[in-house]
Amino acid sequence: MKEFPPFRLDTENLWLWRRRETAEDERILLTPTAFAVLQYLVNHAGRLVTRDELLQAVWSDTYVQPQAVKPHILGIRTALGDNPKTPLFIETLPRRGYRFIAAVREFAPPVYAAPPRSPQKRLVGRESALSDLRRYLQNAFEGRTANPLYHGGAGHWKTSVVDEFERQTAAEIAIRISRGQCVEGFGGKEAYYPMLEALGKLCRRFDGKPIIQILAIEAPTWLVQFPALVKREQLELLQREILGVTRERMLREIGQALEAITAGDPMLLIFEDLQWVDRSTVDLISALARGRERAKLMLIGTYRPSDVAPSENPLKLVRQELLVHRLCHEIALGPLSESEVTEYLVPNSSEATVPG
Numbered sequence: 001m002k003e004f005p006p007f008r009l010d011t012e013n014l015w016l017w018r019r020r021e022t023a024e025d026e027r028i029l030l031t032p033t034a035f036a037v038l039q040y041l042v043n044h045a046g047r048l049v050t051r052d053e054l055l056q057a058v059w060s061d062t063y064v065q066p067q068a069v070k071p072h073i074l075g076i077r078t079a080l081g082d083n084p085k086t087p088l089f090i091e092t093l094p095r096r097g098y099r100f101i102a103a104v105r106e107f108a109p110p111v112y113a114a115p116p117r118s119p120q121k122r123l124v125g126r127e128s129a130l131s132d133l134r135r136y137l138q139n140a141f142e143g144r145t146a147n148p149l150y151h152g153g154a155g156h157w158k159t160s161v162v163d164e165f166e167r168q169t170a171a172e173i174a175i176r177i178s179r180g181q182c183v184e185g186f187g188g189k190e191a192y193y194p195m196l197e198a199l200g201k202l203c204r205r206f207d208g209k210p211i212i213q214i215l216a217i218e219a220p221t222w223l224v225q226f227p228a229l230v231k232r233e234q235l236e237l238l239q240r241e242i243l244g245v246t247r248e249r250m251l252r253e254i255g256q257a258l259e260a261i262t263a264g265d266p267m268l269l270i271f272e273d274l275q276w277v278d279r280s281t282v283d284l285i286s287a288l289a290r291g292r293e294r295a296k297l298m299l300i301g302t303y304r305p306s307d308v309a310p311s312e313n314p315l316k317l318v319r320q321e322l323l324v325h326r327l328c329h330e331i332a333l334g335p336l337s338e339s340e341v342t343e344y345l346v347p348n349s350s351e352a353t354v355p356g
Contacts, residue, residue, distance in 0.1 A: 002042050003107035004089065004100075007080065009042055011228070012204040014197055016079060028079050029183055031190045032197065032225070033058060034072045039228055041090065041100040050097035057227045060238070073098065126161050132331050133165045133300070140298040141266060158302045158333060162270055165300075169268060176267045178202045182276040191280035194271040195254070196225055203229055214260045219253035247280070251287045258288070258297055266296035274315050275307035282314040289327040305332075 002009040006019040007028075014035050016028040030038065036058045041049055051066050059068065073090065076082075082089045091099045166177055178201045180194025190196075202211050203226060212230075215223040220238045223230060230238065261267060271281070288299060308315050322328040 001107040002104055004042065004045075004102040004104050008107050009039060011039060012201065014200050014204075030075070030079060031072075032193065032200070033190065034075045034079075036225075036227060037069070037072045038076050041098060042104055043228065045100040045102070045104040048093060048097050048099050053097070056232075060224050060227060060236075126333070129161050129331050129333060130165055130168075132329070133161075134168075136329060137169065137268070137298050140296055159272065161333070162272075162300060162302060166268070166270070174265050176202060176261070176265055177270075178267075179270040179272065182271065182273045182278070182281070184273075184276045191278055192250075192284060193278055194281055195269075195284055196222075198269055198271075200226055211261055214257055218260050219250075219257035221250045221253055222257065247283070251284060254284065255287060255291055262296040266298070269297065269299045271299065271301045274301045274303035275313070277303075277315050279314045282318050286318045286322065289322050 001011060008017050008019070010017060014032065016030055016035070016038070018026045018028055020026055037054060040054060040057050051069050054069050055066065073092075077084060077087075077090060080089050084090075084092055087101065089100060089102045091101045093099060169175055170177055178198040180196070180198035182194050199211075199215075199222065202208055203215070212223065216234070216238075224238050258267070271277070271285075285299065285301065288297070303315065307313070308319070319328075319330075323330060
């Protein structure tokens with residue numbers, strides 16, 4: 001993890017954080033491409049990085065105009081609150097490139113005795129959903145369909161149930177788990193956004209080297225999306241290998257890679273907030289559900305149904321098709337009943353009532 005106060009770059013989770021003195025640290029969202037640009041500049045802080053070098057490092061898999069760098073630099077500066085006329089972080093050298101001028105250091109989280117944790121949120125009324133998720137995970141082990149589409153309104157504890165299922169699963173069995181987040185406003189701009197985020201987290205884990213090796217063999221079109229993980233010489237080889245890449249090839253490659261990754265331990269993928277999903281990720285979900293070779297993979301998707309209702313939402317049609325062909329399962333979370341609210345607010349009390 002790199003730090004340039006008041007920011008730190010979490011290269012494992014692909015997050016940018018801003019330290020705040022009077023509140024919790026703030027997570028700042030960047031697109032995967034903008035994050036890759038910032039990470040490359042930070043890793044080469046203090047020296048000139050030319051536009052050609054950035055293009056080679058971040059866009060090695062495709063040809064783009066040199067002007068493609070500018071909007072990402074602008075987005076990074078906006079996130080950092082950096083003024084290009086009096087920069088504190090990114091200096092522009094006209095017609096040459098950019099230099100990261102802030103002091104960068106390795107960040108090690110402080111070690112201290114954790115304060116007593118507040119009581120964990122009690123998942124009252126959600127036992128059935130957890131039971132369904134456990135059953136679908138068993139289906140995944142047996143090579144049967146195990147792709148729950150999991151929905152509920154705001155405040156219905158979708159994330160809390162998935163968090164608890166992830167905690168229980170990790171404690172009980174050997175399994176790889178990773179999550180990707182669909183982000184409002186990024187849909188249609190960054191193809192495969194949640195899959196790239198989840199894959200990047202897996203590759204950057206302490207045991208991520210085998211996954212990188214599998215991607216190099218089975219899915220080079222995906223590995224080049226993470227230039228910081230690949231040596232320059234290997235990037236050049238991959239670039240030649242993926243000339244003329246098509247969307248169909250990317251889908252085929254990630255399917256093969258996931259089969260290879262799950263040949264040993266199974267995998268749980270979680271895509272959150274699919275109401276903002278990009279169309280490429282919808283194609284990926286459909287391809288994984290329809291794959292003839294069943295990987296030991298469980299994919300959980302969460303979404304808000306009210307935001308998927310519009311006809312132009314790409315998730316709406318594929319959801320209907322997968323349900324009709326029994327290629328996915330749907331878990332609906334409704335609001336808690338009055339008795340469940342009472343149980344949550346007043347545990348171990350059979351006489352308490354919910355205020356009107």
